[in-house]
Amino acid sequence: MPLPEKLVHTALMSLVPSFWLLLTISMYWETVSLNCQPNPVRVICKISGETVPGETRVLEIPKAQLAGIDIIDRQRKGKYRIGLITIDKTEIPLTRNWSGDATVQLTGQIDRIRTFIADPHLTTLNVSTQRRFPLFPLIIAGGILWFHGLWFERVWFGSK
Structure with a gap:
């Protein structure tokens, strides 16, 4: 040849x-971690995770700014991402990859996160996905x- x-x-x-x-x-x-803890003034939710090897993201948002959690960016064939919704209707994606393993793991935690956001008396939440x-x-x-x-x-x- x-x-x-x-x-x-x-x-x-x-x-x-x-x-x-x-x-x-x-x-x-991909991994995702949503960790909400009270600080002296308000409850702060820290979103962190690793989307691909070597790429880490960290975002902090006050719990008072959160309005809910929902499936966002729905695509055909059942692919979707999960994201937090702020009070001004901004979507904050928790996962980057459509229907990846982190998204599947978070799907089982939607009700728990939704309850945390809706109840003003809850101050601590820790949700994370595993690789x-x-x-x-x-x-x-x-x-x-x-x-x-x-x-x-x-x-x-x-x-x-």
């Missing part, structure tokens, strides 16, 4: 595993890497 053809095959071999790696990271890496990598995407990624390793070996060192 000529060198230009080998280079094209090598480029194609690197695209598919890269796509699966980026998809897995975007779906399962969980399920076995199935890791098996798929391993199979793809194994297949591409065989393909790479055949392209560069196989029959001429």
Whole structure:
């Protein structure tokens, strides 16, 4: 096989595993933490989390500015994000990735957060998501890497 053809095959071999790696990271890496604590004057809610490796975000907002929590940015095929709604109708997304694992984990906490926002006497709330990598995407990624390793070996060192 000529060198230009080998280079094209090598480029194609690197695209598919890269796509699966980026998809897995975007779906399962994100974490979110909503921590509301009283301070001397008012209750402050600190939103923090890591959306992708190395990218951390932190936002603080007074509880008095929050009006609710809801599903925002609904897309087709059941994809959505969860966000806080302020009293001036501004949406603060808690998650960046549509229907990622962090969004799924927060879906089970919507009622708890909604109750906290609605009750002026509650002053403490701590909700956080955990990074969980399920076995199935890791098996798929391993199979793809194994297949591409065989393909790479055949392209560069196989029959001429």
